[in-house]
Amino acid sequence: MSITETVPDTLAPNLPEPMFRLLGVSRTYRQKGREIRALQPTDLEIGAGEFVAIQGPTGGGKSTLLQLLGALDRPTTGQIHLAGAEIAGASSRRLTEIRAHEIGFVFQGFNLIPTLTALENVEMALEPQPLPAPERTRRAREALEHVGLADRADHLPSELSGGQQQRVAIARAIVSSPRVLLADEPTGNLDEGMRDEILDLLQRLHAEGLTLVVVTHDSAVARRATRRLRLQDGVVRDTTH
Ligand SMILES: Nc1ncnc2c1ncn2[C@@H]1O[C@H](COP(=O)(O)OP(=O)(O)OP(=O)(O)O)[C@@H](O)[C@H]1O
Numbered sequence: 001m002s003i004t005e006t007v008p009d010t011l012a013p014n015l016p017e018p019m020f021r022l023l024g025v026s027r028t029y030r031q032k033g034r035e036i037r038a039l040q041p042t043d044l045e046i047g048a049g050e051f052v053a054i055q056g057p058t059g060g061g062k063s064t065l066l067q068l069l070g071a072l073d074r075p076t077t078g079q080i081h082l083a084g085a086e087i088a089g090a091s092s093r094r095l096t097e098i099r100a101h102e103i104g105f106v107f108q109g110f111n112l113i114p115t116l117t118a119l120e121n122v123e124m125a126l127e128p129q130p131l132p133a134p135e136r137t138r139r140a141r142e143a144l145e146h147v148g149l150a151d152r153a154d155h156l157p158s159e160l161s162g163g164q165q166q167r168v169a170i171a172r173a174i175v176s177s178p179r180v181l182l183a184d185e186p187t188g189n190l191d192e193g194m195r196d197e198i199l200d201l202l203q204r205l206h207a208e209g210l211t212l213v214v215v216t217h218d219s220a221v222a223r224r225a226t227r228r229l230r231l232q233d234g235v236v237r238d239t240t241h
């Protein structure tokens with residue numbers, strides 16, 4: 001029994017679960033008999049509503065950590081709690097559900113489907129949910145509106161600028177109302193003007209209460225974050241102050 005359960009409700013201290021709690025989380029890749037320790041055993045908490053930037057040299061383990069947070073991969077050791085629920089040992093089916101409902105992912109290369117319109121790309125993210133088609137379309141339109149692209153719904157990715165494509169990818173990531181948005185170098189393929197467009201959008205989503213974890217080489221992105229972590233040789237350090 002936890003301490004909070006022994007205290008009457010009215011006296012219970014306000015101890016919200018962090019969004020992420022990592023305990024002894026490590027990841028070792030095995031390749032052709034060789035072991036690569038991409039993430040050393042790590043304890044880390046990320047609170048709900050934080051905007052965390054992860055920086056560090058290439059090969060430092062940033063994408064590895066992000067994929068673990070996003071239930072795209074499992075740690076070699078340790079536990080990962082997402083809003084209080086352990087996910088490292090969850091079934092593959094549960095991990096698929098978590099990715100569909102609780103996590104939004106944005107990548108450097110946008111990863112849009114070239115033959116689908118902006119609207120259809122966003123609708124795709126709602127496929128796993130048992131929604132009637134008109135409701136799916138309504139929500140996808142709303143998400144596009146949210147990123148300022150209502151008037152580009154029928155454009156193919158090739159008919160959009162890089163910044164607009166990334167905004168479609170962000171709409172796709174938030175359309176299922178996830179708890180967390182994870183982004184791996186979201187501005188890496190963009191010029192400065194488009195980068196600022198995406199930065200403003202990320203900052204607005206954070207202001208609306210979304211928890212953000214953004215891997216970035218870009219110090220302009222990191223400056224907007226409320227917390228900065230550095231990952232080097234698989235070791236996480238807090239460099240906020
Ligand atoms: N699937 C894999 N199999 C084997 N080794 C891997 C795999 N993925 C990553 N690695 C290795 O793990 C280490 C960490 O890689 P990771 O992709 O997390 O780095 P990163 O910090 O994201 O780098 P970058 O800034 O270049 O994207 C590297 O040494 C990499 O070669």
Ligand SMILES: [Mg+2]
Pocket residue numbers: 062063064184
């Ligand atoms: Mg990477």
